[in-house]
Amino acid sequence: MGEVVSLVKEKTVRRLFLNAKKILPGAEIGDSISVNGTCLTVVEIKGNTLAFDLSDETLRSTNLGSLRAKDRVNLEPSLRPDSKLGGHFVTGHADGVGRIKSKTAEGDVYKIVVDADERMTNFLVEKGSVAVDGISLTVVDVFKDGFSVVIIPHTAALTTIGLKGAGDSVNIEVDILGKYVSKFLSKKRDSRFMQTLFEEGFA
Numbered sequence: 537m538g539e540v541v542s543l544v545k546e547k548t549v550r551r552l553f554l555n556a557k558k559i560l561p562g563a564e565i566g567d568s569i570s571v572n573g574t575c576l577t578v579v580e581i582k583g584n585t586l587a588f589d590l591s592d593e594t595l596r597s598t599n600l601g602s603l604r605a606k607d608r609v610n611l612e613p614s615l616r617p618d619s620k621l622g623g624h625f626v627t628g629h630a631d632g633v634g635r636i637k638s639k640t641a642e643g644d645v646y647k648i649v650v651d652a653d654e655r656m657t658n659f660l661v662e663k664g665s666v667a668v669d670g671i672s673l674t675v676v677d678v679f680k681d682g683f684s685v686v687i688i689p690h691t692a693a694l695t696t697i698g699l700k701g702a703g704d705s706v707n708i709e710v711d712i713l714g715k716y717v718s719k720f721l722s723k724k725r726d727s728r729f730m731q732t733l734f735e736e737g738f739a
Contacts, residue, residue: 537608537609537610537611537694537695537696538554538555538556538557538558538559538571538586538608538609538611539554539555539606539607539608539609540552540553540554540555540603540604540605540606540607540608540609541553541554541555541585541605542605543590543601543603543604543605546589549589549590549591550589550590550595550601551579551580551587551588551589551590552571552576552587552588552589552590552600552603553585553586553587554571554585554586554587554588554609554611555584555585556569556584556585556586556611557584558611559586559611559612559613560581560584560586562613563578563581563586563613564578564581565578565579565580565581566578567613567614568613568614568628569586569588569611569612569613569614570610570611570612570613570614570626570628570670571588571600571609571610571611571670572598572599572600572609572610572669572670572696572707573598573610573626573628573630573667573668573669573670573671573707573709574594574598574600574628574629574630574670574707575614575627575628575629576588576589576590576594576628577589597630597631597632597633598630598633598707599633599669599705599706599707600707602705608696608699609696610669610670610671610695610696612670623665623672624665624667624672624711625711625712625713626667626670626672626709627709627712628670628709629709630707630708630709631655631656631659631708631709631710632652632653632655632656632707632708633705633706633707633708634650634651634652634653634656634668634682634705634706634707634708635650635651635703635704635705635706636648636649636650636651636700636701636702636703636704636705636706637649637650637651637682637702638702639700639701639702642686644688644689645686645687645688645689646686646687646692646698647676647684647685647686647687648668648684648685648686648687648697649677649682649683649684650668650682650683650684650685650706650708651681651682652681652682652683652708653681654680654681656708656710657678657679657680657681657682657683658718659710659711659714659715659718660675660678660683660710660711660714661675661678661714662675662676662677662678663675664711664714665711666683666685666708666709666710666711667707667708667709667710668685668697668706668707668708669695669696669697669706669707670707670709671691671695671697673685673687673691674686
């Protein structure tokens with residue numbers, strides 16, 4: 537995690553300053569870093585502080601515009617070609633903002649229910665993947681207006697999800713593979729290929 541130093545309004549953007557000691561080594565201007573699951577570009581480095589510019593689109597699509605000094609954020613550098621791949625593909629392009637409906641302790645874990653628009657839940661499946669504030673998680677339940685996930689102690693300790701509770705906003709990114717499949721099926725639904733799939737019971 538990192539900590540917000542400030543969020544400053546400039547001419548055409550807002551500049552976000554973060555204290556980011558743990559990922560600072562090796563960081564360079566122009567690098568892409570995920571901040572609460574949102575892919576941002578490093579535009580300035582001063583001491584232990586990294587700066588990022590937030591466009592209007594980023595402010596509309598994420599919860600970054602509501603950050604205040606001292607808030608904690610999840611940070612992750614981009615995956616390098618020689619890195620070990622774990623979890624699912626997360627692009628850092630949030631599909632929208634959800635809100636935590638409930639957070640319930642169940643033994644050593646937390647079950648969290650997140651309210652989300654149907655345009656996002658349409659891409660979710662039980663035991664599928666979803667990114668919540670950039671955290672790769674397994675979907676437990678899917679509802680028309682939300683979904684649930686389970687948070688293990690390790691995840692709660694290392695990320696902001698352990699600090700958040702009911703009413704807090706979270707960035708949501710659905711599995712990109714699901715979006716591509718959905719688009720492919722919608723474009724091909726009238727084709728001979730799709731007709732054959734329907735006839736054979738595969739679609």
